[in-house]
Each structure stands twice: as C-alpha cells, then as structure tokens.
Amino acid sequence: MEIERLLTGGHRKAVSFANADGKRWVVPVNGMRLALAIYQPGSFKGRMLKRLLPLLWRIGSFRRLLHADIISCELAPSIYQPCAEAFKTDVLDWSLFGGTPSADSKATIQCDKDGCILGYCKVTDKSDIALRLFKHESSLLASLNSFEEMRGHIPQAFDCTETDDGLYLFIQSTVKTLKSKEVHRWTSLHQQFQSTLHRLTATPMKAAETDIFLSIRRLYDTYANVIPEELRGFVSDSARTVLAQMSNMEVSAVVTHRDFTPWNMIVSDGALFVFDWEYGIYHGLPGLDKCHFLVQTAFFEQHASPEAVIRLLKTHDDIGAMLLKVYLLDMISLYASRCGGRWTDSDYDLLSFRVRLLGMADNFDDRT
Template sequence: MKKPEVRLSNCMAGNPENGSHLFVGLPLRQPRLLIPMASSRTQSRSFGLYNPGSRHGKLSKFLGQVAARAGLMKAAGRLVAVPIETFNTTSAIRSILDRRMISSLQDRCQRAIGKRPFSVALSLGEPGRYQKVTAIMFDKSSTPLAFAKIGFSPQAGSLIANESVALTRLRFKGFREGAFPTLLGCGSAGSVVWLLQSPLLSGVPSPATLQDAHFDFLAELAGNTFQVMRPELWTIWSHLRYLADSPTLPVKAQFRSETAFIMHLRDEFLASSREGGQMPWPFAAAHGDFAPWNVRVAGNRLLAFDWEYYLSLAPAGWDALHFIFRVENLIKRKSLESIWAAFEAGAYRNSVARFERRSGVGIPDERFLGLLVILTIVLDLVPACICGEVRLEGIARS
C-alpha cells in the first residue's frame, strides 16, 4: 500500500545527537508501548500512556516505572532499542509508524505551543478497526508538552474527530469541579487524522469506586448540558432497538460466553422499550467511557481524558452506571449475570442516589437505564454509532 502524503518534515528524524528515533518496545515479544531512548525521568513518565485497570496491569506499570527511574531501562536500551520502523504491528497503523510521523508531531507541537519536543513516547493501541497511535511529547527537562492521537482507519478518524468536538464544546462550559485537556490542534492529511491536546498527568490514578470528586464532576456535566426528551428520539436508542429486533446480535467477543443471558436482557429491553422509550427522560452530555483508566484525581478535582466516546446526549446517570459496570466486569472479573443480579438486588443503589442528590436530576427508571447501559457495552454501540456503523453480523438468536 502506498503511504499517504502527510506533509512530514524530516528535520528531527534520525538525529544522532539524542537517539530520539530509537525505542525500547514493551512487552518485548509483542510491543505495545514504545519508550524513547531518553533520560530516565522521561522514560518513567512515558508510562503515562499506559492506564491499566487490573491489579496485574498496575503492578506491571509500577515495576516498569521503577526500572526506568533506576536507569535500568536506559541501560538495557543500549542493547535492545531499535528504530521505530522495526516494530511489527497491524496494517491499521503500519503505514504511519515511521520517523516522519515523529517529526510531524514535533512540528505540530512547536506550532501549537512554541516549543519543540525533544523526545516522544508512543502507544500502539488495541488492535482492531478503532486502533490508533497515541503519544506523549517531552522537552529536554522531561516535562510533558502535549499528548497526541493519530488514526489511519476511517473508524479511528471518526473517534478522534469526535474527541475534538467534545473538547471544543467543553471548553465553553466553565467547569469548576473538574478539568479536561485543552485542544491544541487537529486535522487530517490524506487518510491520516490527528489530534493534539494538553497532557493530563497530574494527580493520582482514579480509585475503582466512585468518590465525591467523581459525583461532583458528573453533576456539573449534567447541569451544564441538561435537557428533557424521549429516549426513542435518541440515536443510540434507535440503533439498540434495531439490533434487538434483528435476527443476530453483534456481541463483543469477550462477552460471547454469556450469550444466553445477553439474549435474556435483550428480551427484557424489548418488553419494556415501548413504555420506556416514550417516557420523558433527563438527558445530558456524557463522557461515554467513564472508567478509572480514563480519570485522574487531583485534590478535590477530577481530571477526565480520552473523550473519544463523548455523547452530546445520554440519559442522566449514564456515566455513573457505566463506571460501576466496567469496574465490576473488567477489574473485579465478575460476569454480566452476577453484575446484573447485584444491580437488581440494590447493590449500586447508593451510588445512583448520590448522583441524583449531587446533580438534582431524578432518574425515572433506574432498572431501565441499567438495561440500556449494559446492552450498549456488550454490543459496543457507542463507538459504532459515532463511526456511523451498525454491524448486524454476530450471534444468531436462539
């Protein structure tokens, strides 16, 4: 495949003075995180691109940072560091993974903030149609200057464009209880879509339970974007109803072992959708992928990033339930069926009530909202709707 014209400069590519074109790939066998041959402090801070939710992932990140700070990674890099073009990756990003991309990011950062990055760390992302490259750029003193995203597929481009819309809209809302990145620039060149934003690396990783800072942020987001409408007029509702009525369900691979239970939830949704869809509901903007790995806490303020799944409208309380369900499933490793049983038994009622008190917004039917959130997760509907695709291939109805 011919590489697109991206108007990339080569002024920093292959600079022998700093070795910025050489990277240590982690893990060694199938690298996903590319650490530059730079100072130990820069290498340690490069792990800011890795935001695991599991205990194992957090331990791996901690050990990597310790090794970097101790200078062990820099020492090992003299033996294993290689040029960026050497890494074997998926076809979705292979055509942009070269020194020209590094130089292009440095150029754009310099134009946006007046400083040229000295080194760049990269994450190659999750393989799949939404895969994209993310990067943190540092100056000579290891201070993070900017965070970048680069997508090559149409789907990745749609998500990056959606995040640009989110950051632009949020900028004018005047948040006091939270913070989000500042959009520094965005654009496209050929089939490549890119976005540049300020880094959010202060504070500490979010705990796996909703705290006051989370509720204050979600309440302010709801208050700034509140409106009332019928769910049946909502785009994601329409797609969910369409899929629920179709012969197959495009369930994500990780949930297919619970096919029978998902079909049960589908049937419950269909049984209550007529009445629920016509009921006036409070709607507000939502992060869309609100979870511990997309949030940091700095004092009493919440720092929310990765707004690719931003929803300009979602039923109030969406983000709170999404956070709970993702933690229970991905961090605590609970099945969907056990999560739903706990939900129906009232295990998460206090969290929903706290959101209602903080926001002043009542949720008309908590159970119906739970159905919407969990089905949207297992069908991966938020990115599919953002990218304008509704996939009907999947699991046939029983």
C-alpha cells in the first residue's frame, strides 16, 4: 500500500524520511518530539536520529543525509474522522509509519492531542490482513482484557472497521508518554508479565491440539515447499521429529504473543505495556515469548553469532532443547507463511540464522 493513499493535500508541514530497509515515516514538524514516539529504532544510529531530528530538520544537508523531504499534507479524512470519533475529540495531531515491507505490511498512525498520545490506528487496503490480523488481534485483546490484572498492560481495542474508500482500520489505546522507555534486556518486569499471562490463561491440553503444534504441522505439510532448497530438507526433517515427539505430550498451553520484543512494548510508570498482538495465539507454550525476545535482540541489536546466542540461552535454566526447537520451527513457519516464497535478503539472513540455531539445538541441554 502506497503511503500517499493515507494522506491528502494540506498545509501541515511534515518531514518524510526512510531507512535502508525501505521503512518510511511522516512526522509533522509541529510537536515533532511527541510525533516521533511512533519511531522506535533499535540501532544507535536510529536513536541518534530520533534525538536530533527535532533540532536539525530545517538544515538541508542534514535532511539529505537522511534522504528526507519536507512535504505539506493532512491525514486522509476517511482515517482522520474514525480516529477522532474513537478518541472522542474533534481535533487530532498525528504521525505515520508506513509499515515494514512484507506480505503483511500495514501502516500505523499515532494519534495525539494536547501533548498526549491517545492511541494508534493500523491501516491496510487488504481485506485478508483485516480479517486474519486485525479481527484476530481485536478478539485476543478483548479476551485478555477480561482479566482485570491484564488491563493497563495491553491495549484496548476501540474499532475495527472498513472505510468507504476501501481501507481497513484497527484503532486501539495506549499508555505511552514521552517518559515511557524501551527496555532492551530481559528483566523482572518481563518475567512478571509472562508469569501473570501464564497463570491467567493456562489450559491443560494435548500438545497435538495446540496452536503451536498446528503451526509446525503447517510448516511440515505446506510451508516447507517455500523454504529455499538448500535449507528445506533439514527444516522438514526437524519439523517431522518435533511433531512426533509432541504428538503424545500433555502440556499447559498459554496465550503467546509471538513477537515479544522491545519494539512491541514499553515501560510506563514502572509497568510493562505490550502491544502488537496480531500474531498472538491462544494455545502456545510457556517460554516461547522469552526465547523470541532473547533471539531477536541478539540478532537485530547485538549482531550476535549463532554460537553466542546459544551461550546466552544456556544461561536461562527455563529454556531447554525441546522448547528452543519448537520456538524456532514456529518462527520459520510464521515467516514462511508471510513471505510466500518471496524471501528478501534480510528475510533469508534471519531464516538462515534460525536454521543454524536449530542445528545446534540437539546438544543444547548439554550445559557444559
């Protein structure tokens, strides 16, 4: 979806900039510091950009360094009005993230007023994304918000609707402020959140009936065909082995986020707030989210080798070989379903990294 479809001509001056991965942001210059809350960089360079842009955006040489442009625009009325109604206001400020390039790409709009972030609106022009992701996330959030202990730690879903011009919107709340922090290491807050989630949602069941088992089954039955040929045999064999091991197991299944990373959560007023539940499942396994947090931060932020990641994971006694294999196969399944065989260079690098970890998992329980 072209980002221009979400905008219309107007007098609001904004900076449009992109990164090397093709991700694009549009940030109005008035109130830019708050508007940039939508920009959540993981790299040092990105964090410096976030700090300097409100000060240096007027300087042409600085903008050229960022491949940034100054544009005049407004948010399209078909998006502005539903957001204003959801947040019960006549006037909104906004900023825009065009989304991560992928088959499931969707834009995200941050809605602000009077120096406060009111919430976020996800936007797509694909009906399948609206049904498969937006509706699913809305239902999952409603289910989790039925637990009083979860309220204030996850968004509330306000609206999931289609506009007259063929856009699909999903509007939700936030507690984010300028004082909110991203924490890029596993802490007691993360462990406490996961422990509460597990206690509230634990369901004894056969492993073969869980969402996580079905994900690996889909990988073996269908998605393995889109894995690059040089990796396909090993992934397929690993999936078959794990499915056989799980088939007679009884487990305590729990709601699992599946993208539990620093860029999908904040710490606000000393509490963890977790968003972007679109890939969440009702019946995952305890520990999968922790594996994901540790592996993703090691790969994207620390640029760690597979050997270094294995050493890191071995320092956590609650992570074992079987859990690691299940996690890696589920992630390979999820990414294979998203890419449909069209692996970008960055997708392939991450896939290869996960396959190398999978190859080391057999000896993982040897902690020497």
